[in-house]
Amino acid sequence: MIIEVKNEDETKTLGFSIGMALKGGEVIEMLGDVGTGKTTLVKGIAVGLGIDEYIQSPSFTINRVYVGRDDIKLSHYDFYRLDDAGIMADELGEEVSDPKVVTVIEWAGVVEGVLPTDRLSILITSPSETARKFEITSGGETSRKLEGKINQ
Numbered sequence: 570m571i572i573e574v575k576n577e578d579e580t581k582t583l584g585f586s587i588g589m590a591l592k593g594g595e596v597i598e599m600l601g602d603v604g605t606g607k608t609t610l611v612k613g614i615a616v617g618l619g620i621d622e623y624i625q626s627p628s629f630t631i632n633r634v635y636v637g638r639d640d641i642k643l644s645h646y647d648f649y650r651l652d653d654a655g656i657m658a659d660e661l662g663e664e665v666s667d668p669k670v671v672t673v674i675e676w677a678g679v680v681e682g683v684l685p686t687d688r689l690s691i692l693i694t695s696p697s698e699t700a701r702k703f704e705i706t707s708g709g710e711t712s713r714k715l716e717g718k719i720n721q
């Protein structure tokens with residue numbers, strides 16, 4: 570599906586709709602250039618998961634974990650500064666099969682090999698300074714269900 574928004578608030582609203590639909594166990598990969606709004610979308614997802622902590626870009630720490638409603642954990646990765654995911658890849662491989670964890674990854678290139686094909690991929694492009702286009706695809710049953718619940 571393709572969703573277009575006009576401003577940052579609408580990106581957060583889209584994230585909120587995704588966050589509300591999460592049950593745990595989903596994997597979401599975010600693709601798109603620097604500054605397209607990957608972290609902004611995660612902020613909305615966090616609100617939809619009932620997380621009131623401030624979501625900081627994990628660019629330097631690589632990973633941050635937050636606990637939301639129904640004991641669902643949001644594990645947010647950013648591999649932008651990593652050339653070789655090494656041991657992180659093993660950890661990530663275990664985590665993506667945990668039904669209580671929602672894994673969201675920015676710059677997933679280095680860990681592509683350990684990600685399940687059943688993941689929601691969100692490609693973000695920026696047609697103008699504040700407009701964003703989200704191309705959402707799913708690779709299996711769980712992600713397809715999630716995609717079906719996203720409100721446009």
Ligand SMILES: Nc1ncnc2c1ncn2[C@@H]1O[C@H](COP(=O)(O)OP(=O)(O)OP(=O)(O)O)[C@@H](O)[C@H]1O
Nearest residue numbers: 576577580602603604605606607608609698699701
């Ligand atoms: N519609 C929009 N949606 C999201 N962000 C927007 C939008 N319009 C403008 N922006 C601005 O674009 C920037 C998006 O930053 P954000 O950190 O979310 O991007 P990112 O894709 O995570 O970047 P990076 O690759 O560096 O992690 C913010 O400065 C935000 O204010």
Ligand SMILES: [Mg+2]
Nearest residue numbers: 607608626675
């Ligand atoms: Mg970011």
